[in-house]
Structure formats: structure tokens, C-alpha cells
Amino acid sequence: MRSINNITPRRRGNDEVPESLQEALGARLVGQPAAVSSIIPYVQMYQAGLSPDSRPAGVFLLLGPSGTGKTRTVESLAAALHGSEKHVLKVDCGEFQMEHEVAKLIGAPPGYLGHRETHPLLSQARVNSVTSERSSLSLVLFDEIEKAAPSMTRLLLGVLDKGSLRLGDNNTVSFERSMIFMTSNLGAREMMRALVPDFGFQQMTREQAAPDVETQLEKIGMNAVRRKFAPEFVNRIDSVVTYQPLGAGAMSTILDLQLAEVQNHIDNRLGLRGFQVKVADSARDFLLKRGVSAQFGARELKRTIHRHLMQPIASLVSSGEVEPGAVLCAESSADAETLTLRSVNEPPRRRRISDLRLAS
Ligand SMILES: Nc1ncnc2c1ncn2[C@@H]1O[C@H](COP(=O)(O)OP(=O)(O)OP(=O)(O)O)[C@@H](O)[C@H]1O
Numbered sequence: 638m639r640s641i642n643n644i645t646p647r648r649r650g651n652d653e654v655p656e657s658l659q660e661a662l663g664a665r666l667v668g669q670p671a672a673v674s675s676i677i678p679y680v681q682m683y684q685a686g687l688s689p690d691s692r693p694a695g696v697f698l699l700l701g702p703s704g705t706g707k708t709r710t711v712e713s714l715a716a717a718l719h720g721s722e723k724h725v726l727k728v729d730c731g732e733f734q735m736e737h738e739v740a741k742l743i744g745a746p747p748g749y750l751g752h753r754e755t756h757p758l759l760s761q762a763r764v765n766s767v768t769s770e771r772s773s774l775s776l777v778l779f780d781e782i783e784k785a786a787p788s789m790t791r792l793l794l795g796v797l798d799k800g801s802l803r804l805g806d807n808n809t810v811s812f813e814r815s816m817i818f819m820t821s822n823l824g825a826r827e828m829m830r831a832l833v834p835d836f837g838f839q840q841m842t843r844e845q846a847a848p849d850v851e852t853q854l855e856k857i858g859m860n861a862v863r864r865k866f867a868p869e870f871v872n873r874i875d876s877v878v879t880y881q882p883l884g885a886g887a888m889s890t891i892l893d894l895q896l897a898e899v900q901n902h903i904d905n906r907l908g909l910r911g912f913q914v915k916v917a918d919s920a921r922d923f924l925l926k927r928g929v930s931a932q933f934g935a936r937e938l939k940r941t942i943h944r945h946l947m948q949p950i951a952s953l954v955s956s957g958e959v960e961p962g963a964v965l966c967a968e969s970s971a972d973a974e975t976l977t978l979r980s981v982n983e984p985p986r987r988r989r990i991s992d993l994r995l996a997s
């Protein structure tokens with residue numbers, strides 16, 4: 638039985654050692670060392686003030702199967718760099734499939750109908766809004782780039798090349814203090830077929846794959862990218878990172894991270910009414926079996942935890958069946974169809990604040 642307490646900061650002797658950016662990113666992004674080692678040098682170049690002029694501080698294309706951590710990479714870098722996953726300017730390219738939708742990114746030129754009402758989505762203010770006191774580097778994410786209309790890549794060409802974008806009102810947005818990330822599923826189906834020839838819905842582990850799998854996946858990804866995008870676009874990308882399907886060990890670590898988030902959420906929201914959740918091995922297997930697949934990677938894990946753990950916990954709390962300070966144990970039912978929850982010991986009696994005052 639494991640408790641799902643927070644991951645503690647690393648200690649050396651009596652001193653708490655601040656995590657390096659690389660460690661902070663690696664702790665949040667599981668099993669994708671190539672992504673960490675490709676991105677970090679560009680952040681360090683920026684921090685050292687040595688990024689090239691007149692272009693973004695780094696341009697990355699993140700490729701690979703669903704649920705392997707592409708979007709999570711940028712959110713995790715934001716958390717490591719700025720202290721919150723929310724410090725990302727995210728453009729969901731699925732919302733820009735038509736040419737007129739792409740125009741919303743830069744706003745209408747003066748004189749055009751609706752000019753005053755349309756605020757460009759890629760304004761300098763929005764780019765700057767995702768920086769923080771800790772870092773002036775903004776992270777800009779074009780998620781699922783293959784879904785966008787062709788004019789999006791034309792618009793991006795200038796951004797990647799000159800680090801600037803001319804808006805409809807003729808103002809210029811600078812991306813010199815930005816890192817641009819584009820994610821894509823291009824080639825992902827083919828990658829899955831190469832990994833699991835009879836690719837279905839079974840759980841796949843990386844151990845099943847051939848030893849040269851990484852090069853093979855990179856080749857498939859790059860071929861798909863070259864088929865979709867013009868050479869001048871591909872040439873402006875600093876680094877193409879191919880994400881690997883996650884093995885059983887990585888999935889188990891991701892489950893640990895997400896269960897730690899559940900405990901944090903309970904602690905933060907319920908305060909003194911909080912309790913501890915312990916998850917038995919049988920319950921872990923239950924969650925992994927339902928939340929992890931070759932097709933969606935770890936994508937469904939959060940939803941599975943929400944449905945099978947968080948909702949039943951909420952129901953117990955709302956009916957007053959969980960004592961503050963209790964230890965709640967989650968186990969798989971005998972027929973492995975649901976999770977069962979029970980208090981494993983009597984809650985230690987909490988002292989009231991007034992008692993503490995009297996005792997002192
Ligand atoms: N490598 C990973 N490390 C930690 N968590 C992960 C990882 N991969 C996936 N996850 C978990 O799964 C969820 C989905 O991952 P993410 O959104 O990064 O997938 P993706 O690769 O962008 O997939 P898609 O191509 O479908 O957009 C994340 O929110 C995270 O909780």
C-alpha cells in the first residue's frame with residue numbers, strides 16, 4: 638500500500654537543494670529524456686543572454702503518439718520556469734481550420750468591418766502576459782499544428798524566421814523572448830503500426846519494440862512532416878523531438894504523480910477537514926488497466942482517476958462518512974469492476990484551535 642503524499646524536495650545533508658530546471662522538468666515529464674535534453678540547452682542559452690538575435694529563442698516540433706506527453710512538456714516547462722503550468726500562450730490549432738479563423742490571430746486591418754472589436758490573439762500583451770517575475774521567457778504553444786489551415790504555416794514562417802509578426806493594425810509583435818512549440822500527431826498512426834504490427838487496443842510496453850525503435854520513429858515522423866509542410870518551414874525548426882510510447886514503469890510513475898495531485902487537492906481544498914488516501918496495489922492495477930492504452934497513452938488516466946476514485950471520495954465526503962484525519966484506503970473490488978473505499982483506522986482526534994491556546 639502506498640500513500641500518495643507529495644513528492645518531497647531533494648535534500649543534500651541538511652540543506653534543501655533547489656532543483657535544476659532539468660530536474661524539475663524531468664520530474665514532471667516522465668520517460669521522455671530526449672525532450673528534456675533537446676529543450677533545456679535552448680533555455681540555458683536564453684538565460685545566458687546568448688540566444689541569436691531576430692528569431693525566437695527556440696523552435697520545436699514535438700511529434701509522436703497521443704498521450705505521451707507532448708502538450709504536457711510545455712506545461713511542465715512553464716511550471717519549472719514560471720511556477721505555474723498556466724504560463725503558456727496556447728493556440729489550439731483545431732480552432733483555426735478555416736482561413737478566416739486564422740485572421741483572428743492577427744486581427745483585422747484598420748478600416749475593416751469589426752476592426753475595433755477584434756483583438757488579435759497573438760498580441761504583444763498576450764505574449765508578455767505569460768512571463769513571470771522569475772523569467773522573461775514566454776512559452777508559445779501551437780497545439781496540434783496539422784489541424785490548422787495552410788495560412789497558419791505561412792503566418793508562422795515569419796515568426797520562426799524573423800521572430801516577429803505584423804498584426805492587422807500594423808503593430809509588430811516580437812517573439813525574440815519566446816520559445817515556440819508546435820505539437821503534432823503527424824506519422825503517429827504509422828509509428829504505432831511499426832511498434833505493434835497488430836496495433837489494437839492492447840496495452841503496449843516499450844520493451845516490446847525493436848532496439849532501433851527510436852531512429853525508426855524519428856524517420857517516420859520526419860517523413861510525415863516533410864509530406865505536410867514546405868521545406869522552408871521544416872528548415873526553420875531548431876529541433877524535432879519524437880516522443881516514445883510510454884512503458885509500464887513510466888505509466889506507473891505517471892499514476893504516482895497524478896495520485897499525489899489528488900492528495901494535494903484534498904489537502905488544499907479541505908484543510909482541517911482533510912484526510913489521507915492510500916491506494917492499494919490492486920487499485921493501482923485497476924486504474925492503470927482502465928486509464929492506459931496503446932491508442933491514447935496516459936491521456937485517459939486523469940479521467941479514470943476522477944471517475945473511479947475522486948467521485949466516490951466526494952460522495953463519501955458529502956454524506957459525512959469520512960472523518961477529518963481519517964485514512965481512506967482504495968482497493969479493487971473482488972470482481973475488479975469497481976474500487977471500494979474504507980477507513981482503515983480510527984482518525985486521531987484533532988485538537989481544536991481553542992484547546993491549543995489553552996495548552997500553551
Ligand atoms: N510523459 C508524461 N509524463 C507525465 N504525464 C504524462 C506524460 N504523458 C502523458 N501524461 C499525462 O497524460 C495527459 C495527456 O498527455 P498530453 O496532453 O501531454 O498528451 P499528448 O502527447 O499531447 O497527446 P495528444 O497528441 O493526444 O495531444 C497529461 O495531462 C498527463 O497527465
Ligand SMILES: [Mg+2]
Pocket residue numbers: 707708709780820
Ligand atoms: Mg497534445
